[in-house]
Amino acid sequence: xxKEITFILNQEEVKAEVQPEWTLLYFLREVLGLTGTxxxxxxxxxxxxxxIVDGKAINSCLYPILxxxxxxxxxxxGIISRDxxxxxxQKSFIEHGAVQCGFCTPGMIMSAKALIDEKEKPTVxxxxxxxxxxxxRCTGYVxxxxxxxxxxxxx
Amino acid sequence: xxxxxxxxxxxxxxxxxxxxxxxxxxxxxxGTDVLVLLRQKKIKPGHIxxxxxxxxxxxxxHHNGLHIGSGxxxxxxxxxxxxxxxxxxxxxxxxxxxxxxxxxxxxxGGNICNAxxxxxxxxxxxxxxxxxxxxxxEGERKIPVDEFFLGPxxxxxxxxxxxxxxxxxxxxxxxxSSYIKHTRRQAMDLPIIGVATRITISIGKNGGxxxxxxxxxxxxxxxxxxxxxxxxxxxxxxxxxxxxxxxPIPMRAKEAEAALKGKxxxxxxxEEIGEIAANEAAxxxxxxxxxxxxxxxxxxxxxxxxxxxxxxxxxxxDMVYPERLW
Numbered sequence: 001x002x003k004e005i006t007f008i009l010n011q012e013e014v015k016a017e018v019q020p021e022w023t024l025l026y027f028l029r030e031v032l033g034l035t036g037t038x039x040x041x042x043x044x045x046x047x048x049x050x051x052i053v054d055g056k057a058i059n060s061c062l063y064p065i066l067x068x069x070x071x072x073x074x075x076x077x078g079i080i081s082r083d084x085x086x087x088x089x090q091k092s093f094i095e096h097g098a099v100q101c102g103f104c105t106p107g108m109i110m111s112a113k114a115l116i117d118e119k120e121k122p123t124v125x126x127x128x129x130x131x132x133x134x135x136x137r138c139t140g141y142v143x144x145x146x147x148x149x150x151x152x153x154x155x
Numbered sequence: 156x157x158x159x160x161x162x163x164x165x166x167x168x169x170x171x172x173x174x175x176x177x178x179x180x181x182x183x184x185x186g187t188d189v190l191v192l193l194r195q196k197k198i199k200p201g202h203i204x205x206x207x208x209x210x211x212x213x214x215x216x217h218h219n220g221l222h223i224g225s226g227x228x229x230x231x232x233x234x235x236x237x238x239x240x241x242x243x244x245x246x247x248x249x250x251x252x253x254x255x256x257x258x259x260x261x262x263x264g265g266n267i268c269n270a271x272x273x274x275x276x277x278x279x280x281x282x283x284x285x286x287x288x289x290x291x292x293e294g295e296r297k298i299p300v301d302e303f304f305l306g307p308x309x310x311x312x313x314x315x316x317x318x319x320x321x322x323x324x325x326x327x328x329x330x331x332s333s334y335i336k337h338t339r340r341q342a343m344d345l346p347i348i349g350v351a352t353r354i355t356i357s358i359g360k361n362g363g364x365x366x367x368x369x370x371x372x373x374x375x376x377x378x379x380x381x382x383x384x385x386x387x388x389x390x391x392x393x394x395x396x397x398x399x400x401x402x403p404i405p406m407r408a409k410e411a412e413a414a415l416k417g418k419x420x421x422x423x424x425x426e427e428i429g430e431i432a433a434n435e436a437a438x439x440x441x442x443x444x445x446x447x448x449x450x451x452x453x454x455x456x457x458x459x460x461x462x463x464x465x466x467x468x469x470x471x472x473d474m475v476y477p478e479r480l481w
Contacts, residue, residue, distance in 0.1 A: 001160065003161075019158065020158070020159060020160060020161035020203070021158050021159055021161075021193075023190070042194060043191050043194065044187055044190075044191065044253075044254075044256070044257060045343060047254060047256060050256055056230070056259040057255055057256050057259060058256050058259050058260055059187075059256045059257065059260075061190075062186055062187050062190045062191070062260070063186070063260070064161065064183070064186060064190070064203075064205070066161050066163065066205070067163075067186075067205065067207055069163075111255065111256070114255075129255070129342075130255055132254055132255070132341065132342030132343065133253065133254020133255055133256045133257065133342060133343055134254075
């Protein structure tokens with residue numbers, strides 16, 4: 001049976017009819033067409049579906065849609081500025097060549113964003129710890145860590 | 156995915172009423188295990204009752220010891236400074252479980268109620284003498300966490316029961332604890348085995364002051380270190396040892412505890428304790444490790460965990476860094 005929910009998505013209020021068995025990921029991709037958030041494993045192992053809910057990085061594939069009621073969700077589509085300028089993290093990923101196939105990138109950036117929003121100057125150790133739940137099969141992580149670190153260093 | 160109804164009760168009573176009135180219903184807390192099972196079609200409930208919106212389940216309180224609501228996430232426990240210092244084993248477990256994304260939603264109650272032999276928070280709760288409060292249709296009851304597990308996936312919970320909170324006593328400055336999770340990867344992994352210990356110590360010589368304190372900051376060999384401890388009569392006043400993934404349920408190594416309690420620590424005694432603990436365990440072969448290997452590693456990790464617990468008593472301020480390799 002469908003239920004109505006209201007929540008904030010990328011700073012805009014969303015009202016929608018949802019099925020109780022949907023996950024947040026399914027709703028974002030299949031209903032709203034926001035395909036920036038990726039589905040990798042679907043079991044919370046890979047982190048490709050990472051989005052930010054109330055300031056915390058979470059796996060959207062394991063998040064029941066009915067639990068976002070009244071919460072604030074940020075996806076990769078929501079981190080560019082209003083005039084279309086890329087987020088510092090996005091620019092830095094491009095500059096450092098931290099993107100290869102690109103499938104893990106939205107999740108990586110959301111994990112990194114949750115970290116730098118919470119902490120002004122995270123250490124390299126903290127950066128590594130933070131993206132431990134985001135699998136990348138191309139880069140070997142070095143350039144990803146460099147990209148995040150350079151955003152921190154420029155603060 | 157098969158359809159189900161989803162309920163979001165706001166109180167414990169409401170949740171219990173719902174659960175007892177519905178057929179094929181399933182509680183869900185953080186959902187990081189339940190959603191995987193649903194997706195794999197291993198469970199097919201018609202009703203899901205979410206415990207996430209019950210405010211009375213998510214709290215950390217410090218009065219007469221430590222109280223942790225079952226709906227508290229691992230991330231909240233990991234961030235708590237008092238738990239890091241005084242209930243270190245629990246900090247070790249919650250800061251090393253899954254990933255940041257998992258820890259932000261997965262709850263300690265969920266970790267325990269799943270009753271996996273590998274549950275990371277189980278061993279720390281066992282050594283920290285945790286009691287659990289269970290709310291049911293006929294009111295509340297309290298039991299020690301030692302009596303909570305019955306087998307893999309099996310607990311004493313009856314239909315409708317909700318694990319409400321964990322209660323741990325206060326520990327003084329001469330008590331330290333640690334949990335070592337033996338894994339192949341540093342994140343997103345289940346333990347091959349897990350060992351937690353809690354020890355209370357006293358020092359016989361030099362008016363109770365440990366002279367060889369600084370040795371812990373060096374790369375001095377462990378044998379020499381233990382010889383110094385023995386020399387200064389570092390005595391084990393009280394000890395708890397718990398092991399995970401070595402039996403159908405997380406278990407205490409009670410014989411090893413009895414063999415160590417009240418004695419002065421020495422290398423010889425340490426060897427014996429490791430052997431006794433390994434003999435108490437009943438590990439099996441699995442994809443993560445073979446039984447013989449698990450047994451060997453118990454010997455190593457019991458010693459390592461005790462040393463880390465002692466280290467934390469002696470050098471509480473340097474608890475995280477620098478850390479010796481134990």
